[in-house]
Amino acid sequence: MSVPxxxxxxxxxxxxxxxxxxxxxxxxxxxxxxxxxxxNVWTRLRNMPTGRSGIGAAVVNGELYVFxxxxxxxxxxxxxxxxxxxxxxxxAPMQTPKHGxxxxxxxxxxxxxxxxxxxxxxxxxxxxxxxxxxxxTISAASFSDRLASKAIVAAFGTGLAATTQSAxxxxxxxxxxxxxxxxxxxxxxxxxxxxxxxxPLQINxxxxxxxxxxxATVLFTSSxxxxxxxLIQILAAAPTIFTLSQDGRGPAAALDAFTFTPAPFDAxxxxxxxxxxxxGTGLGADATDVDGNVAANVQVTIDGNPAVVQYAGRxxxxxxxxxxxxxxxxxxxxxxxxxxxxxxxxxxxxVTIAIR
Numbered sequence: 051m052s053v054p055x056x057x058x059x060x061x062x063x064x065x066x067x068x069x070x071x072x073x074x075x076x077x078x079x080x081x082x083x084x085x086x087x088x089x090n091v092w093t094r095l096r097n098m099p100t101g102r103s104g105i106g107a108a109v110v111n112g113e114l115y116v117f118x119x120x121x122x123x124x125x126x127x128x129x130x131x132x133x134x135x136x137x138x139x140x141x142a143p144m145q146t147p148k149h150g151x152x153x154x155x156x157x158x159x160x161x162x163x164x165x166x167x168x169x170x171x172x173x174x175x176x177x178x179x180x181x182x183x184x185x186x187t188i189s190a191a192s193f194s195d196r197l198a199s200k201a202i203v204a205a206f207g208t209g210l211a212a213t214t215q216s217a218x219x220x221x222x223x224x225x226x227x228x229x230x231x232x233x234x235x236x237x238x239x240x241x242x243x244x245x246x247x248x249x250p251l252q253i254n255x256x257x258x259x260x261x262x263x264x265x266a267t268v269l270f271t272s273s274x275x276x277x278x279x280x281l282i283q284i285l286a287a288a289p290t291i292f293t294l295s296q297d298g299r300g301p302a303a304a305l306d307a308f309t310f311t312p313a314p315f316d317a318x319x320x321x322x323x324x325x326x327x328x329x330g331t332g333l334g335a336d337a338t339d340v341d342g343n344v345a346a347n348v349q350v351t352i353d354g355n356p357a358v359v360q361y362a363g364r365x366x367x368x369x370x371x372x373x374x375x376x377x378x379x380x381x382x383x384x385x386x387x388x389x390x391x392x393x394x395x396x397x398x399x400x401v402t403i404a405i406r
Contacts, residue, residue, distance in 0.1 A: 051083055051092050061109040063133055068095075068114050070131070073103045079121060082131065096136050096238060100127045106151030108160045110182045113279070115141075117162055117180070120149040124167060128180065130279060135265040137234045142275045144178055158182045183209060183278035185270050190254055191331050192290035192298035192399035197282055199261045200338035201290075202246070202331040202370040204254050205231070205268070209276040211248035222246060222256065222369055228273020231255050235284065236264030243268075244369065256370045257284065259335060287334035287393040289348070289372070291401045302389060302401035304328045307375050314404040315378075323378040326403060329365060333372040333393060337363045349392040350376050352403075357389075378405070 051069065060069045066086050072079040080101030085092050102119030109115070114131040118124070124147035131138050148165035155161075160180040185207030188195050197203055211229035222244035224230060231243040231253060241258035248254075253270065263284050270278040292303035306315055307325040316324050337344045341364065348362040358377040365373035374391060384405050391398040 051085075061107050061114050063109055063112055063114065068131070068133075070098055070107060070114070070116055071101070071103050071105050071119065079103060084133075095131075095133075096138060098131075099129055099138050099140060100125060102127075102149075104149030104151070104166075106153035106162055106165070108153040108155045110155055110158060110160065111184065115153075115160060115180070115182070117153060117160075118144060118148050118151050118165060124148055130267075132234075132265075132267045132281070134281065135234070135236045135238075135267065137236075137238045137267055139232065139234050139240070139267050139269045139279070141269065141279075142271060142277045144180070146178065158184075181276075183207060183276065185210060185253075185268070185278040185280045187268055187280055187282050189288070189290045189298070189332060191292045194288070194290060194298070194399065195283065196285055196288040196332075196396060197257055198285050198288040198332045199257050199335040200259055200370055201257045201288065202254070203257060204252060205270065205280065206252055207270065207278045207280075209250060209272060209274075210253050210270050210278060211250055212273045214249040216247045217245060220369065229253065230271050232269045232271075233258055233261055233266050233282075234269070235262040235266045237262045246369075257282075259339070285394070285396060287337075288332040288396050289330060289391040289393050289398040290332045291328055291330040291389070291391060291398050293399075293401050298399045298401075300402060302328055302403055304403060314406045317378060317382050317384070317405050323380055323382070325360060326376050326378060328374045328376060328389070328391070328401075330372050330374065330391065330398065331370055332398075333362060338370060338372060339364055344393075345374075347393060348374065350374065351390050351392075352376075352379050352382065353387050355379050 080097040082095040102121040105119035106117040126143040126147040128141040151165040190202045190204040213227040215227035224242035226245040229248040234240045243255040246254040268280040307327040345359040345362040361375040365371035
């Protein structure tokens with residue numbers, strides 16, 4: 051190992067052996083290292099948030115979970131390490147602080163039998179089980195897993211919240227019905243997410259501002275102590291368009307930019323091509339919840355033909371919502387037409403508009 055110490059727990063992920071913690075008083079009590087047998091090299095990784103020894107460790111779904119320990123007090127802390135972005139997140143604690151824990155995995159459950167509740171004392175018969183729940187996060191507009199900072203997203207799982215509740219004020223709360231969502235980004239920064247809606251099976255939230263590009267870990271905690279985790283990928287921009295069906299397909303959530311009426315739309319207005327306002331999310335941090343117009347680097351096509359974008363940016367009065375004012379292509383015919391948005395090489399879902 052690169053740092054000598056009396057380590058206390060380890061686990062294997064993708065053929066590599068991870069070692070965490072150390073004896074009380076060791077300078078490496080918080081250290082995490084990984085050994086790669088293919089190269090015979092140890093690598094120092096991000097420290098545990100809580101340095102300790104006598105911890106239990108288990109690997110579930112490619113993540114390292116550590117439990118309890120001493121340094122010198124008894125710990126109930128539960129923390130999880132994500133090797134994809136080299137970050138730790140804190141989960142709901144054990145009911146009983148203890149050390150000297152042996153962890154066993156069956157399915158998505160980690161069993162934590164025995165352990166000692168005080169330093170130097172014999173093992174206790176207090177047993178606990180930790181359930182690893184997972185939740186998936188997707189764009190609330192298109193159900194795509196490509197996401198951007200400040201985008202409106204939806205998470206699906208079980209036990210995400212103990213009640214059903216919607217936010218009733220602005221700015222959005224970061225705790226709703228006792229439920230919270232915390233995102234740890236690729237740089238290791240952890241932020242609370244603004245919440246639109248919570249329920250046991252679904253939470254709608256906004257990716258926090260300043261979330262770094264790259265893989266991120268999401269931690270969902272309900273008021274009754276249940277926790278779920280998920281992995282997401284953050285891009286600089288990931289445009290999506292809302293639809294009337296709310297599944298990202300079919301007729302767009304759009305209005306005539308002059309009359310504010312829904313489809314079907316007039317092809318022209320005062321002899322010129324009409325302008326249609328589309329609503330979506332994921333244009334990027336510089337185009338969401340801040341004033342400005344990024345139309346110069348946003349592309350829109352109608353039936354594969356380039357269309358002029360007059361405005362792309364925030365939708366005034368709505369958190370996380372983007373608006374795009376698009377000029378219909380000259381000579382567009384009556385009927386149904388396909389529309390798609392692109393920014394930074396990332397294309398949105400394909401939606402439709404109806405022309406009279």
